[in-house]
Amino acid sequence: MITIALTKGRIEKDTVKILAEAGFDMDFMADKGRNLIFIDEAQDLRFLLVKAPDVATYVEHGIADLGVVGSDVLYEHPGSYLEMLDLNIGLCKFSVASIPSYNPSDHKRKKIATKYPKIATDFFNSKDEDVEIVSIQGSVEIAPVIGLTDAIVDIVETGNTLVANGLVVFEDIVRVSSRLIANSASIKKNPEIMTLIDRLQAVVGNEEV
Numbered sequence: 001m002i003t004i005a006l007t008k009g010r011i012e013k014d015t016v017k018i019l020a021e022a023g024f025d026m027d028f029m030a031d032k033g034r035n036l037i038f039i040d041e042a043q044d045l046r047f048l049l050v051k052a053p054d055v056a057t058y059v060e061h062g063i064a065d066l067g068v069v070g071s072d073v074l075y076e077h078p079g080s081y082l083e084m085l086d087l088n089i090g091l092c093k094f095s096v097a098s099i100p101s102y103n104p105s106d107h108k109r110k111k112i113a114t115k116y117p118k119i120a121t122d123f124f125n126s127k128d129e130d131v132e133i134v135s136i137q138g139s140v141e142i143a144p145v146i147g148l149t150d151a152i153v154d155i156v157e158t159g160n161t162l163v164a165n166g167l168v169v170f171e172d173i174v175r176v177s178s179r180l181i182a183n184s185a186s187i188k189k190n191p192e193i194m195t196l197i198d199r200l201q202a203v204v205g206n207e208e209v
Ligand code: PRT
Pocket: 007, 008, 009, 010, 011, 052, 069, 070, 071, 072, 073, 090, 091, 092, 154, 155, 156, 157, 158, 159, 160, 161, 162, 176, 177, 178
């Protein structure tokens, strides 16, 4: 049996659409209630619905052979899984944003609020800029407005949340999309997993990464 860990929430619908287009019977998702494990006896498949960072954990530990998760989560939690496909869903980007009066080049040491300390640290390091990272769990957008930090590093999709909080983008860091990841031992052990990946690749139509 092949086990696939899917990220609950925002990217769920588009993930299910790709799997259905690849020929899997995803009807159970329409009426899933509070269930988090689904078994498709006919295709010898098992689906787990978990929080994004846990997708990487299940795949790393080999409990799931495959997983679907945002590249934002993978950057922040690097591990020993293989990245197989860019699914081109859950599209957004990481940006530096702040109130319009923010001056990124005034040579003062900046305080940056973020839910993604690793991405923020790596980005400012790559520019040789020493900043103080303040880790925030959510509603990061208010931090520069109330003066906790000079700016934020956060995910931007439509930009509506920034606008609603009076913030503007100062710099884009990197594109974010959902990826198919795999457990490396599973791939070596079970050739059917490669076949399954090929079916998904035919749907999303990109080169393996
Ligand atoms: O929200 P929750 O705490 O349950 O969990 P989560 O945020 O980890 O998961 P979820 O379901 O919100 O997001 C799952 C994945 O979707 C992320 O890991 C990203 O890869 C991807 N994704 C795509 C996004 C967005 N678009 C997005 N817009 N994740 C988060 N956002 C947030 C963003 O933080 C911003 O504050 O949505 C807010 C609004 O975005 P705008 O620019 O459209 O207003």
